[in-house]
Amino acid sequence: MARETTASLPTGVSRRTLLAAAGVGLSSSLAGCSSVFAAEDDQVNIAGSSTVFPVTEAIGSAFSEEHPTVNVSISKTGTGGGFGNFFCAGRTDVNNASREIADAEIDQCGNNDITPLEFTVATDALTVVVNPEADWIDCLTVEELREIWRADGAERWSDINEDWPDEELELYGAATTSGTFDYFNEAVLGEDINHKSDYYATERDRTIVQGVQGSEYAMGYFGFSYYSENPDSIKAVSIDDGNGCVEPSTETAMSGEYTPLSRPLFIYVAKESLADSAVRDFARFYMERAATDLVSDVGYVPITEDQRDENLERLEEQVAEVNG
Amino acid sequence: MAADTSEAADSEFGRVSRTKDTAFRLLALAATLVGIVSLAALLANVSVDAVGWLDWDFLTSPPHPDPYEAGFLPALVGSIAIMLLIALITFPLGVGAAIYLEEYAGDGYLTKFIELNIANLAGVPSVVYGLLGLGLFVTLLDLGYGTIFVAAFTVALLILPIVIISAQEAIRSVPDSQRQASYGMGATKWQTIRNVVLPRAMPGIMTGTILALGRAIGETAPLIMIAAPTTVFGVPNSFLSKVSAMPLQIYNWSSYPETEFQYGVVAAGVVTLLVVLLSINSVAILIRNRYQQDGS
Structure with a gap:
């Protein structure tokens, strides 16, 4: 009996440490989870055209300096790859596009309850x-x-x-x-x-x-x-x-x-994503900066100020609709 | 008689030749130098290219299409975040599996089969693990493409066999007499593992795990497969954030049109990656040395 108690003593201690360690692990992973849900709003996910990529990269970089807590990610997938695998599947908020969205892609987006909004952001000379x-x-x-x-x-x-x-x-x-x-x-x-x-x-x-x-x-x-x-x-x-x-x-x-061969370049924003404040801010920021030197610095023609104002107006209408 | 033996030696070992002796020594030296010289050339080459590019701004800024403003911060933080999570995943799983295989499992066919499989898994190309990650975590469990969580689990699966094998080796190297002594004192199996085997094996386990982490930080193919984004701005704010990693960012920069990217910025990224990698490896050595002093 005496031997059993002495033998069980270290076991008990180590089990307690084990439990404590497990507890710490569990609570920290729970804390991780809660921050996961809190942070969901701070993501702007973008896929699509490698042609539009430099424009979006320049604007994303400037945006992240003003909004350091927002996590903006851009993937180069090609316009069609971006619509088919990411944007219309509900995985991204914005799609870079070097052509207009195709009818089949609009249908695919519609099946997943995603409304693509088109904005011209630059002109390219192919x-x-x-x-x-x-x-x-x-x-x-x-x-x-x-x-x-x-x-x-x-x-x-x-x-x-x-x-x-x-x-x-x-x-x-x-x-x-x-x-x-x-x-x-x-x-x-x-x-x-x-x-x-x-x-x-x-x-x-x-x-x-x-x-x-x-x-x-x-x-x-x-x-x-x-x-x-x-x-x-x-x-x-x-x-x-x-x-x-x-x-x-x-x-x-x-x-x-x-x-x-000169062609307009677009971004498509998912109307549903505009409910998210980070996407909203990013879209506004994008429209404003698309008329500046940020675009000509990467080798494209910026949109005119009239186009910019028209874009912004349309964006605000949609924002009001989503949040209204 | 003396002449006889020397003749016999001649026929069996060839003529005694100082030239051949020296030549062979030089040949062996050259073989050794190939590795060292190419590493030195690589380091010198990228370090020279990185001069003027690798500065504090580079380490603390987000990426940018202008090479003079481009930064590495999201990729650096992303890599470190992925690595910490990988360590949390692989250490308990790897050590647990190694303890089971070495201490509990019998010598039956099943154990042999499992060990054979683990050895084979260690040799599976990383791109295949990427496909597994894409199918399992992204598509089936729907954890989101290119997140820290998915990246860490995918690469963790990749290095798990290496961790298991090195932990097994470390546990096997603990002398059986020490286990017997522990049992002789009346200790249970768990007490023996906890108080005798693990402390003795820990330096080996730690070294193996940290070296495996060093391999993990350089992996690119699995990250491409799980659709990690081309570029990320801002520091990841949760485990479900999209993440970029250092090798991925370097690969992407290499395709930029400006030559400043292809030389300066890429080189600065490579040097940063190497510095992080070498620090991880030196931490492994430090830990091993410390444990060895404690053990003796």
Whole structure:
């Protein structure tokens, strides 16, 4: 009996320590949980286009300096990937988009009770680039561009123009989940013609730059900001839409001369998320800053002040509706 | 006779040759140096690139598209938060499993089967664990994509086999005579484990766990699989916050158009990651040394 009590004494002590430790663990995890629910409001989750990403990153960074407790996250998923897997599935509050939302995506959002609100935030000049060594090319007509990028189109440079080298075209373009792909498809190829499928498709614009730098016979396309950061290592091709060659730049995009490849960039905000004060603040902040140098610094054309006021007005209407 | 033996030696071991002796020594030295030189080259290369970029502002600012304003804070805090949670998850699970396998389980086929499985799990590529995390935590349990919670559990599963195996080794190295002595004094199995086995094995367990954490902090593939965001602003404010981690942020910066990102900012990130990693490893060494002094 005596032995049993002495033997059980240390056991008892350690069991008590164990219980205490378990208690501390449990209460701290409960505390964690309560802060989890309290903090739910301080999240703004964004997915979508890699073209719009730099704009949203610049604005997100400025926003977080003013609102340090809000956790803003941005994923690069491509416009379509963002709508399909994140925004319309109710996982994100905002979607970056380099094209308008498609009907199928509106339906998908509707099935999950999400109302997408469209806001134009910048204008981009989609840029076709070639290697700087490719001295035979400075300008392309839209027809030539279509011949290069359509399915069963040209395979060699000489197929388009006999004076051009008899070398195979190496094409680098946006992946099919990308809004850039969709926009290019619509603007250059039109609805009836399919985009070529044997090209190097990527969501990483950097890969396109590297591909085009690497080969004299390569061609690629992406948002203007990527070209404006690498003007020496790749060459932008001017586009002739029937009115002569126009080179891509923020000026020609803003004046509307650079057709058909200048395009509006959007963000879509889920109306339901506007009930959340962090998303509301972020959306307001975004609309205000979209008309400033923050946008031109990353290589896009900011919206005009009229557009900004129109955006803000529409936003406030929706905010009032959600909270009213 | 002497001539005979030397001839025999010649035929069996080859001619005595100082040149070969020296050559082989140099060859072995060169083999050793490859590792050290490449590490030194790497460190020197990134350190030189990071000069002027790695400063206090870099460590305390959020990311930004302008390389001169870009910061690392959310990724740094995110990595540390993930790591602490991983430690909380893997330590009890790993040590518990190791104690069961070494002290309680018999030598039957089942135990052998479990141990074989754990050894195999340790070799499964990390991207596969990422898929597991995506399927289990994000889709099935719906804990939200890319949160600290999901990231920590996914990477914890990844390093758990390593923790179990190193804890097993540590427990196995405790001499059986000490256990027998404890039983001889009338101690129960639990008392023996608590008072004899664990204190003796603890330095080994700690070292193994912390080294595994060092591996965890460098993991990128599982985080990409669970859809951790490209960029996060602001410090995570709960376990369900979206989280970015240092290797992920570095990977993302490497795809930015500006060359300042590809060299300066990425290098500053790499140096920060290496410094955190090396501090973790040195903590492991410190803990091991301390426990060893206490034990003796």
